[in-house]
Amino acid sequence: MRRSRPFRRLTAAERRVWDAYPSGAWVDLRSGDPGADDPAKGASWGRARTVRAEVIAALMLGANPPEPGQVAGLRLAGAHVPGNLDLSDAALTTKLHLLNCHLPGIVSLTDTTAKGVRFRGCDIYRLRAARCTIDGMLELDDCTIRAGLRLDNAHITGQLRLARTVLHPPDPDGGASESYLENARRPFTDAEKRERGWDQNQWALWAGGLTVDGGAFCRDLRAQGGLRMIGARFNSGLYLQRAVIENEGGHAVYADHLQASSIEFSGGFTAVGTVRLRGARVGGVLSFDKAVLSAPGSERCLHLSHMQVDELILRPTSMSGEVNLGYSRIGVLLDAAGSYPAAVRLNGFTVESLRGGMTLADRLSWLARDPEGYRPHPYEQLATWYRRIGHDQEARAVLLAKQRARRATLGVAGRTGGYVLDVAVGYGHRAWLAGVWFGLLLVAGTVVFTLYPPSQVGLDERRVFHAFPYTLDLLVPVSVFEQRAAWEPVGWTQWLANVLIASGWILATALIAGATRVLRPQAG
Template identity: 30%
Template sequence: MAIRAILLSKDSLDPRGIRLQGARVTGQLDLTDVRSAVPLKLEKCRFDEPVVLERAQLSTVSLRGSHLSGLQADGLHVDGDLSLKGLRATGTDQESVVRLRGAHITGRLWMEGVVINNATGSAFFADDLKVDGTAFLDRLQATCDSKHGAVQLIGARIAGQLVMTNCRLTNYGGPALHADALRVENMTGMDDLRAIGEGESGAVRLSEAHITGQLSLSQAKLYNSSGPAFQADGLRVNALVSLDGLKATGHHEDGAVRLMHASISGQLNLLGAVLVSDRGPGLAGDGLRVGGSTVIGGLQAEGAGEDGAVRLSGAHLSGKLSTRGSEKAVRLTNKGNGPALRADRLRVDSDVILASVTATGRGELGTLHLPGAHIAGDLTVGGSATNDSGGRIFLDLRHAHVHSQLSLFDQTFWREAFSKQETERPQLLLNGLTYRTPPTASGADIWLEALQKCMPHYSPQPYRQLAESYRNVGAEEQAKKILIAQQEAFHATLHRRRDKAWHRTSDLTVRYGYRPGRALWLLLLLLLAACGVMTIWAEPHGLLVHPGDGSHCGFIETIGEAVTRTLPLLRFAAYGGCKLTDSGGAQAVYAVMLILQALSWALLTLFVAGFTGIIRKPSS
């Protein structure tokens, strides 16, 4: 009561204000609605009753190193710094032990090393707090059992930095840190944070928060036994976000780390992070926007369910998505029934480099699920991808687009896949995938074999896309080889004998239209056969003679007769000078020549069709 009376006294006060150190205050210090322009410093004091500063308007305030059962300072206005360094507060207030709801501090907020314990409510409740300088909350320890956050900063506004490094926050009934709609005009540091929370709200919650500077949770450890570890849906950060070395464990369908529809203008780092959820994804980033690169080298993500271990559906990454930057391999594991990576409709404006990845999925969605993805640069996937149960699909790139090079695994991976029995062989879904240049790493032969052996059903588009990529670099012969292989695969899908016979004929004669010169060679063989029939059979046996006197025909006349009868388009001058007789043998020769003539016309037709591309027109 004496302190209140002094501050309200009309007598002039010492400009140095009120200073009290090491005292024990037995009554309640209640400065509600008090206005004072001098500093108030009550340091290393012990208060038996909660300190009340509600709606007070004070100059610099310091409770540094003091022990108290509560601080009620809703609506407090401080024209300077508020220092609670080393404060010890233990109480049983059902709302909060330390309250700064709606407070306004024009200077800095010092809460370094503060220890707050509350068995029945929140520890530090500061919704709508406004700090015009930096808020130092590093090494803060808060323990409580409340549906509110152990540290609650919903709607708070901090013009400087928010420093929460090395904090230890525990809430047995709700979030450890609840800061929805928080706004920080500078960087926010939560390195080495330890947070244990409970419930669906998350252990650390930053939904719809807006941080103008960097956000760092490097080496932080977050745990929630019944919800997400880090809930940051709609988060906006105008610079880099560092989650390097983050260890986050959640137990909920929402996943361990949620960045749904978050927007990060700078780079997103997840180097060496360990994200674990036993009921949902390790990382859920649907609709995530990242303006810089996304670096996930050494990431260990474990999830369960159809959402995947890492989910980036509809995300838009302006920079690279890369696994580089760490010596550790990336491990993506789904222990439920779903993919390791689910990134349908992912858009990346640069390269996607998934090298040294060990991905394990389960179920029909496949291990790496990227249908409809759009990648403006290269797509590189290396390491291993396995589907443990419920299906054999390990890569789904249906209707995806890669603007530049495609590199999927190395030859060792593919050789091992090809060596397995057909019923155990891993499967690819590639229908609609487009890319510009030939696949690297595996090579044309390996990739072609992958199309033949690892696609669950025949589809012409993957073959044609592969051929087109070789045409783009001028490798026309390689393109034809691939298209011939496509026709061979198509032949296996035919069922009617007539279709099979025609298809096989086009193979033998013009190689499905891609080798039309073969028909000309066969035509030459027919001409040789016709010449043989005439010179070896007809002329020596008197079956081919001059019609006037019945004399034998000369060699050139015989050859001319053979060529002209086989190909009527080629009429020799000597034609008409020799004629087959009416004998039975001559009639047999005539029949043979008719057959050879029909075959020659067929070969000519096939040659023209193959040369002009008509034989390749069907969509098969």
């Protein structure tokens, strides 16, 4: 026998819903006029389309048991649902499906266990589902949620759907004021934010610790506030193509230690505010292909430090603000010369493979953008990669650039010595320069001493002067031909002789240092 209704009076719409619940039949209260059926206008729909939230809650909690041989469920379209729909701490055994409904109160699924919850095209003031467990799908496609969505520590075994959903942060005043509801669809100005007492981070989505097994599909999402997903797990991926997240001066996405099989911030994804994924683990692709990233009011637009990612696609349409890739481990990095802003932090960054066609000059420009100045590790990492793929010449060029960048951090003496080594042998990475300098000095000395021969030191025996071996003996640190002691330059050629002797020692020292790897020409 069907249980009696726990309400003294039900509207005609509520009676239809009550009677349809045991068989799971749809109740459609829509008029068929798209303009009149807009859920944002639901407050004006009147008694004929009103179903109280307490009636829905009573049905979901078992007030009207299912019919034998039928699958019960609440399926309702086009209703105005006043009041708070409180299903907290409940164990729901039937599905809840609302379509194009207006819910001006709070929907609470906190600590709830449910089979599946679907709100499609609804206008909802606030939805709280912290620590809930949904054995199926949580769908909020095409909805407008005006005062924040909470999914912290929730577990969804199916899909999470937020396609084309519009999210706004909670009203800092704590209530559903008319002015707040009227303005919730448009961005707030900085003056309005200050007047309302907002801090820099207003969260439209609060989902720390969320676990989604079946994929989170958030394409075309619009959020006037940040997405906070610290420690969240998306076992089948997170997809935010064409989503627009605005939280100027704060974080558009705050997802430290997030874990996912793949993440798509791509295809026109737009973030106004910092995207932070510090310590994230992505087993597949993390893509920023054709994204638009900016962080007005904040120095950093992309914080990707300490991550582990199989493949990072960093090819945004535009990116303004600092990028931090420090101490991250990337399998494959696909980027482009125009991908990066003026400031890029790469200290501790490691990568297995670089793709994208960036030239050596582009890569060296990339390394030189650290706002804190010279860091040795990025240069060594890039040189290691070039050498691993068989491009030894490029590896030597990177290590030469490393020494030149390091030189700028030294004192006067260090910089002076660095310039000498750079000009002489390219810090050991261009040993052939020593041969060029040696040849030039040998030719110059031979010509000068042929025109201005030195005088013989001892007159007890007759000697014949030859300028070439004499110059060669001056250039070689250890006298080989015994010409240096037998002849003494005269006049200004004494200075030339001293220059040749000093140059010989400098060239020999540089070559020995390079040969013994003091300058590490092959270091990685």
